Amino acid sequence: MKAKKLQFIFDEFEHQHAYKSHSELKSGHINDTFLVKTGGETHYILQRINHTIFKDVPGLVNNKVLVSNHLKSKYSNTSEEKITNKVLRFVKIKNSNLYYLKDGENYWNLMIFIDDSITHEIVKNKEIAFEAGKLLGDFLNKTSDFESDKLIDVIPNFHDMTFRFQQYNASLKSASKERLEKASKYIKIVADLKDEMHILQTLKETGKIPTRVTHNDTKISNSLFDENNQGICIIDTDTVMPGIIHYDFGDAIRTICNTAAEDEKDLSKVEFNLAFYKAYKKGFLENTVDSLSEIELKYLPLAAKTMIFIMALRFLTDYLNKDTYYKTDYLEHNLDRAKNQFKLMESFTEKKYNLT
Incomplete structure (x- = not known):
């Protein structure tokens, strides 16, 4: 995806950071997922949700947010910084929705990227x-x-x-x-x-x-x-x-x-x-x-x-x-x-x- 188009979508969310670059993460088979780097210390995961597979995207996003909020409540005595490294956190758009709908068709949501993290495609030990x-x-x-x-x-x-x-x-x-x-x-x-x-x-x-x-x-x-x-x-x-x-x-x-x-x-x-x-x-x-x-x-x-x-x-x-x-x-x-x-x-x- 072209940088200008993705930056436009990214800036519809209330993140208060300047877009610097992005790269596509190809581990998933259904959604399109991008790592957005900013000029600051916080980076983001921007995701286009496949609405042909998921028929109720607003409901899906609501599921994710409800569960994340519940998980966050389990860390009431933990600092906000440490919670960020334990629970997925979603960013609202400017009208307070938790997803952005572009052209009446493509749904997007934004999460805070967890720094210094890795995933494995196979288990080695x-x-x-x-x-x-x-x-x-x-x-x-x-x-x-x-x-x-x-x-x-x-x-x-x-x-x-x-x-x-x-x-x-x-x-x-x-x-x-x-x-x-x-x-x-x-x-x-x-x-x-x-x-x-x-x-x-x-x-x-x-x-x-x-x-x-x-x-x-x-x-x-x-x-x-x-x-x-x-x-x-x-x-x-x-x-x-x-x-x-x-x-x-x-x-x-x-x-x-x-x-x-x-x-x-x-x-x-x-x-x-x-x-x-x-x-x-x-x-x-x-x-x-x-x-x-x-x-x-x-x-x-x-x-x-x-x-x-x-x-x-x-x-x-x-x-x-x-x-x-x-x-x-x-x-x-x-x-x-x-x-x-x-x-x-x-x-x-x-x-x-x-x-x-």
């Missing part, structure tokens, strides 16, 4: 896994007393297993004979696991597992660290909404504990990293054990398997639908992604008796 677990645990613990019904569902049915099976069953009916044949092994696996993969959904719907504030995008790159790899905070809260903690724990495990890339075709490289699982869980429980119920703790291992399965199912569904949702680089990209996740789930199942 147990220490980082442990710190990431602590960060998620801290986030869930500090929001455990927030009334989740104050938040909107930014992506309805995002982790709803019944909904995902409805999509999958529709894809079976419309898929070509060739794609059905190539996916036949995995279609059988899905059928065999259907009942088990609805357990968490049923527990949620019957109220046996409480609905809480959940992040819903807990990949490692959404954990912020300092230069010594000590955890700072959870970022990218666009998908914060009501859910169960198993969604967050399970998806973090899915992304952190795969020894290969998500679309690795050589399945011999795909294994479940048990050491990273134990480190992450240890950090997670360090900050949540007093706020989680006995039944929530009991089903943490199933959460990992369920979230691996749901991504395998989504990739498989998209393959059968001729690749209408995920971007693909070649004809069977989604099938390879699905195979990868099913192999990860198989490895997890083989090791599940050693999880504690």
Whole structure:
């Protein structure tokens, strides 16, 4: 984006700093995110929110701000400077809205950049896994007393297993004979696991597992660290909404504990990293054990398997639908992604008796 255009948008916010330069941050796949450097000590993250994915952007921004304000309230005896390094802080525009709407189409929001912070695209050691677990645990613990019904569902049915099976069953009916044949092994696996993969959904719907504030995008790159790899905070809260903690724990495990890339075709490289699982869980429980119920703790291992399965199912569904949702680089990209996740789930199942 040209500097003048981005500077104009930046100056619609009440920040009282002079734009100096900007660079695009490319770690996300949905929104456009820019680091704006100023002439002062404070820098900013300016984000264009993808309104084709997120249908209610004002509601989404309100979610983020409500949760950040709640987190900030947990640091009542902490200086403003230190709070800035622990909680995402959003900047209003000149009419007091927390987002800027340009040309009636593009939504923007502005956050204060947390200095001397880094992110990781992959986990390289147990220490980082442990710190990431602590960060998620801290986030869930500090929001455990927030009334989740104050938040909107930014992506309805995002982790709803019944909904995902409805999509999958529709894809079976419309898929070509060739794609059905190539996916036949995995279609059988899905059928065999259907009942088990609805357990968490049923527990949620019957109220046996409480609905809480959940992040819903807990990949490692959404954990912020300092230069010594000590955890700072959870970022990218666009998908914060009501859910169960198993969604967050399970998806973090899915992304952190795969020894290969998500679309690795050589399945011999795909294994479940048990050491990273134990480190992450240890950090997670360090900050949540007093706020989680006995039944929530009991089903943490199933959460990992369920979230691996749901991504395998989504990739498989998209393959059968001729690749209408995920971007693909070649004809069977989604099938390879699905195979990868099913192999990860198989490895997890083989090791599940050693999880504690």
